[in-house]
Amino acid sequence: MSLLKYESQLREPLVDGNKDYHQVTEDIIRPIEMKPSRLWYIGFYISVALLLFGVYSVYREVTYGIGQWNVNKTIGWGWDITNFVWWVGIGHAGTLISAILLLFRQGWRTGVNRAAEAMTIFAVMCAGQFPIWHMGRVWMAFFVLPYPNSRGPLWVNFNSPLLWDVFAISTYFTVSLLFWYSGLLPDLATVRDRAKTKFRKMFYGVASFGWTGSTKHWQRHESLSLVLAGLSTPLVLSVHTIVSFDFATSIVPGWHTTIFPPYFVAGAIFSGFAMVQTLMIVVRKVLNLQDYITIGHIEAMNKVIVLTGSIVGCAYLTELFIAWYGQNPYEWYAFKENRANLFSPYGWSYWLMMFCNVVSPQLFWSRKLRRNITVTFFMSIIVNIGMWFERFVIIVTSVYRDYLPSSWSTYYSPSIWEIGFYLGTFGLFFTCFFLFAKYFPVIAVAEIKAILKTSGENYKVKMTDIEKADAEKFYQEEVGHAH
Amino acid sequence: MAGGIKKFVVGSFDDEKVLFPAVKNVRKAGYKIHDVYTPFPVHGLDHAMGIRETSLHTAGFIYAITGTTTALTFMSWVFTKDWPLNIGGKPNFALPAWIPITFELTVLFSAVGMVLTFCYLCNLAPFVKKHHFHPRATDDLFVMAIECTDKTNDAEVQAFLQSAGAQEINVQVAETGWWIGRYHKEQKLYKEEKGY
Numbered sequence: 001m002s003l004l005k006y007e008s009q010l011r012e013p014l015v016d017g018n019k020d021y022h023q024v025t026e027d028i029i030r031p032i033e034m035k036p037s038r039l040w041y042i043g044f045y046i047s048v049a050l051l052l053f054g055v056y057s058v059y060r061e062v063t064y065g066i067g068q069w070n071v072n073k074t075i076g077w078g079w080d081i082t083n084f085v086w087w088v089g090i091g092h093a094g095t096l097i098s099a100i101l102l103l104f105r106q107g108w109r110t111g112v113n114r115a116a117e118a119m120t121i122f123a124v125m126c127a128g129q130f131p132i133w134h135m136g137r138v139w140m141a142f143f144v145l146p147y148p149n150s151r152g153p154l155w156v157n158f159n160s161p162l163l164w165d166v167f168a169i170s171t172y173f174t175v176s177l178l179f180w181y182s183g184l185l186p187d188l189a190t191v192r193d194r195a196k197t198k199f200r201k202m203f204y205g206v207a208s209f210g211w212t213g214s215t216k217h218w219q220r221h222e223s224l225s226l227v228l229a230g231l232s233t234p235l236v237l238s239v240h241t242i243v244s245f246d247f248a249t250s251i252v253p254g255w256h257t258t259i260f261p262p263y264f265v266a267g268a269i270f271s272g273f274a275m276v277q278t279l280m281i282v283v284r285k286v287l288n289l290q291d292y293i294t295i296g297h298i299e300a301m302n303k304v305i306v307l308t309g310s311i312v313g314c315a316y317l318t319e320l321f322i323a324w325y326g327q328n329p330y331e332w333y334a335f336k337e338n339r340a341n342l343f344s345p346y347g348w349s350y351w352l353m354m355f356c357n358v359v360s361p362q363l364f365w366s367r368k369l370r371r372n373i374t375v376t377f378f379m380s381i382i383v384n385i386g387m388w389f390e391r392f393v394i395i396v397t398s399v400y401r402d403y404l405p406s407s408w409s410t411y412y413s414p415s416i417w418e419i420g421f422y423l424g425t426f427g428l429f430f431t432c433f434f435l436f437a438k439y440f441p442v443i444a445v446a447e448i449k450a451i452l453k454t455s456g457e458n459y460k461v462k463m464t465d466i467e468k469a470d471a472e473k474f475y476q477e478e479v480g481h482a483h
Numbered sequence: 484m485a486g487g488i489k490k491f492v493v494g495s496f497d498d499e500k501v502l503f504p505a506v507k508n509v510r511k512a513g514y515k516i517h518d519v520y521t522p523f524p525v526h527g528l529d530h531a532m533g534i535r536e537t538s539l540h541t542a543g544f545i546y547a548i549t550g551t552t553t554a555l556t557f558m559s560w561v562f563t564k565d566w567p568l569n570i571g572g573k574p575n576f577a578l579p580a581w582i583p584i585t586f587e588l589t590v591l592f593s594a595v596g597m598v599l600t601f602c603y604l605c606n607l608a609p610f611v612k613k614h615h616f617h618p619r620a621t622d623d624l625f626v627m628a629i630e631c632t633d634k635t636n637d638a639e640v641q642a643f644l645q646s647a648g649a650q651e652i653n654v655q656v657a658e659t660g661w662w663i664g665r666y667h668k669e670q671k672l673y674k675e676e677k678g679y
Contacts, residue, residue, distance in 0.1 A: 021522060021623035146561070155561045159570055164583040171587040175594040182598055185607065190522070190621040198667045205666025209602065210611035213620050216534055217605045218524040223539045224601045231543075231590045242583050449523040 013457035014107055016291040021449050028443045029191055031287045033200070036438050039286065047430035054424005057417040058133055066136045069418045072409050074399045079414045080134045082391040083422050086271070087127035087429075088169065088243055089264075089387060092236055093272025094120025095176055098183070099232035102225070107455050110447040111297045114187075115283060116276045117180040118440070122432040123275070124173045126425035131165070133421070161245040168242040175235055179228045182221070185211045187441045203439075240268040247394065253334035254398030257322070263315035267387060270308035270357070273301050274383035279433065281377045283442055292443050295371050302370040305383065309361030312390075316358060330403070338397040345410040346397045349389050356386020490631040490656050491517055492640040493616045494649030495624040499525050502625045505647035506531045509629060514640060517630040517659070520620035539604070543597040550592025554585040612664030614657040624650075 015024070036044075061068045071078040094116040101109035132141055144166045146156045156163050189211035192204035211217070244264035247255035277298065284293040323335035339350040360382050363369045370376070401408045436442070453459045496502040502519070506528070509516055516532055558581045562568065567575045602608060620626040627649070629640055641652050 022619075025522075025622045146557075152566055155566055157568070157570065158558045158562060158584060159573070159577050159580040161583075164587075167584045167587040171591040175590060178594055178598045182601065186523070186621065192666055193615065193618040193621045195666075201667035202665055205612070206609045209607035209609060210613045210661060211607060211621070212518075212613050212615060213520040213522060213626075214605075215519045215521065215525075215528050215532055216537075217607075218521060219529045219534060220537045220539050220601055220605060222524050223537045224597055227540050227543045227597060228594055231547075231594055234586070235590050238583065238586060245583070446523040450525075 011455070012294070012296040014111060014294065014296065014455035015448060015452055016294055016457050018458045019291070019452060019456055021452065024448050024452060025190055025194070025445060027289065027291065028441050028445050028448070029194060031437070032191060032439060032441065033194070033196075037286070040434065040438065044431065044434040047427050047434055050423050050427030051431050052424075052427070053420050054422075054427050057420030057424055058129075060417045061133060061421065062138055066134075068415060070413060070415045071418075072412065073407050074402050074409050075396055075412045076399075077134075077395050078412060079392075079418045079422060080130045082388065082395050083425065084127050084130035084134075085243055085264075085391040085395075086384075086388050087123050087130070087425065089240065089268035089271045089391075090275045090384070091120045091123035091127060091172075091176075091272065092240060092265075092268035093276045094118070094123075095172075095179070095232045095236040096269055096272065097276070098179060099229040099236060102229040103233060106300075107451050108297050108300050110444055110451055111293045112276060112280055112301070112443075113447070114180075114183065114440075114444045115280060115436075115442045116272075117176060117183070118436045118442075119275060119279060119433065120176050120272075121173065121180060122429045122436075123272075124169065124176065125432070126429050128169060128173070129421075129425055129428070161242065161249050164242045165246060168239045172235060172239045175228070175232055179225075179232060182224060182228070183444060183447075184440065185209055186213065186221070186446045187444060189213065190445055191441065237265055240264045252398050252402075253328070253330040254323075254338070254394065256331075257319060259315055259318055259322070263312065263319070266308045266311035266315065267357075267390060270305060270312055270361075271384055271387035273304050273308070274380040274387070277301055277305075277376055277380035278384070281373055281380070283437060287437065287442060289443060292448060295373070298373065298376055299367070299370045302364045302376060302379075305379070306361050306364035306370075309357055309364075309383070313354075313358035316354065333401075334398055338401055339393060346393070346400065350393050350397065353386050353389040353393050356382050357390060360386070487659055488656060489517075489659055490637070490654065491616070491628045492631060492635075492637050492644065493626060493628050493651075493653055493655050494641075494644035494647070495617055495619070495626045495651045496648060497624055497650055498648075499528075499625060501648040502627070503528070503531055505627065505644070505649065508647055509627070509643070512643060514635075514643070515630045515632075517628040520616060520626040520628070522619075522621050522623060522625075525625070539597060539601060542600050543593050546596030546600075547589050547593035549596075550589040551585055553592065554588035555581065558584065606661045610663050610665065611661045612666060613661045614655075614659070616655060616657070617651070628655075 019027075069078060069080065071080070094113070097109050097116045098113040101113075132138060135141055144156060144163065146158075147153075185208055188204050188208035192201065192208045195201040195204055241261040241264065244260035248257060248260040250256060280293050280301075281298070284290050320335055320340065323331045326332070337344055338346065341347045342351055360379060363375065363379065396412060400410060400412060494505075496505060499521075502525070506516065506519065510533065519528060519532060521528065559576060562577065563575045570577075573580075606613070616628050617624055617626040627644070629644070631637055631640070631654075637654050641654070644652050
């Protein structure tokens with residue numbers, strides 16, 4: 001065993017079963033080389049159908065205008081921006097897992113980072129649709145870019161949070177994509193070198209960029225991953241911070257609060273991890289990867305969920321308290337009457353949010369429930385429903401009764417095309433995810449191999465003997481040569 | 484882009500614990516290790532092989548400050564010189580409001596620049612093909628290629644690798660660079676009759 005680090009016996013193994021390097025390759029690559037199951041086809045076609053419905057909904061909206069949606073004078077954002085913020089939030093877990101947990105040296109990230117990063121990319125793609133199509137005259141969308149134009153040139157407003165969002169989301173998407181793909185290269189090369197069919201040889205040959213596994217290349221690859229992780233860490237925090245600026249820099253009661261950036265970031269991680277759980281619990285079962293995505297992994301993510309859920313809960317209460325303590329009548333009205341009053345038109349959504357995001361995750365203080373797959377699966381869905389309602393509460397309840405009572409609109413409900421657009425992004429997301437799960441290794445093969453001999457179950461057993469041996473000798477034999 | 488045709492003695496190891504002393508001994512014996520191909524990053528192998536640290540992160544830093552200055556100078560020029568706009572009576576040079584975009588561009592330039600540099604340095608691109616000494620180098624074997632010169636006795640090197648614990652040992656004549664090619668087509672760059 002060549003060990004780059006010593007890991008205690010007390011830690012749960014990250015890879016179960018008696019594995020060697022070849023077995024890891026076999027287990028993870030095999031689903032790519034097999035014909036997809038009937039379940040895969042059913043799921044894929046449902047996703048494509050949803051996507052097509054979404055395309056038609058967007059077609060209606062573009063052809064006939066924003067009037068196809070039920071947004072109105074005060075509720076200008078409605079479902080559209082609710083969905084945008086929701087998807088961006090979901091898109092936070094992947095980079096968090098691969099970047100922040102890399103910097104924190106959390107070995108368990110290797111089991112889930114690849115799929116979580118893919119999820120991030122697809123979620124950001126879905127998120128991007130909403131502000132773009134909300135523009136109405138979407139053929140003018142390129143106006144958000146600061147390019148030399150014949151209108152002066154009249155530049156974009158660099159002081160506007162909406163423009164910051166353009167930069168934040170597009171940077172986040174690009175960097176996540178690069179991070180994900182550079183990590184994929186070695187694994188695609190593994191698939192290429194095992195390929196038996198002509199198509200696979202060609203496809204993975206092109207996709208793996210001619211990766212050989214040279215030591216020098218690995219050294220650069222490690223350096224690249226580390227720096228990209230270092231860059232992505234503040235980036236992931238900045239993205240939802242900037243999304244929250246869309247609200248926080250306005251003077252709308254309920255939006256104009258300085259707590260928004262940390263509160264949004266915590267909420268994003270919260271919902272992102274919930275989505276990772278939803279997907280991973282299905283993926284590990286369908287692709288038979290229980291040895292790599294273990295109960296330990298699920299528990300670790302549930303710990304993040306209970307932590308971030310509690311941060312979010314704390315933020316809700318702080319907000320409520322400050323609304324009262326701040327003594328601004330408009331702010332207090334927004335919180336007291338528009339939200340906290342259960343019998344107000346949208347009061348139910350506030351309490352649903354409170355229940356889903358604050359009360360229900362508290363179950364995860366119990367170790368038994370954290371390690372229960374059924375409970376985790378349902379919780380992950382409840383959390384994402386809750387997080388969707390959080391954005392709905394923020395966006396709708398803050399504005400439906402504004403300063404001018406004559407324009408109060410208490411009857412906002414989405415039109416079928418608004419719902420269709422949302423369902424369409426589910427279609428986009430799952431179509432992409434099904435294709436990803438079929439054609440790409442859903443677990444970072446090389447990264448699993450790198451931790452196998454410190455954290456694999458069969459190697460951990462041998463560690464006991466090493467631990468008993470003389471510490472000095474252990475260091476020289478096992479660690480010394482590496483440095 | 485041909486790097487040249489060379490002759491190699493190739494040995495595969497199945498355990499990194501055997502690989503490390505082997506690398507050390509091969510270097511001590513004075514043989515030139517062309518490269519070691521591993522299925523995952525083996526920590527410390529680069530040091531053992533005497534490869535110098537990469538400067539990729541320095542490049543990343545340079546790209547980052549390029550991004551920072553690009554964003555700041557561009558926004559300053561637009562809002563103070565090219566087209567000053569009165570936005571709520573606020574100063575034209577609104578530095579705090581430009582921090583988000585400056586930050587995003589810093590990250591964007593650095594990430595994109597580093598990935599491109601990485602691909603450039605490692606000769607990675609779609610349709611690039613290279614010689615692979617062993618197909619299992621991306622699966623479970625650690626493949627060491629020792630470069631032969633005119634004076635090298637390959638039998639001796641093979642015996643040496645055998646004693647160092649290599650599992651499969653063979654001699655390969657290979658192109659060291661990269662070329663445009665596809666992995667689903669068997670193609671020989673240089674015809675056999677040309678000789679090496």
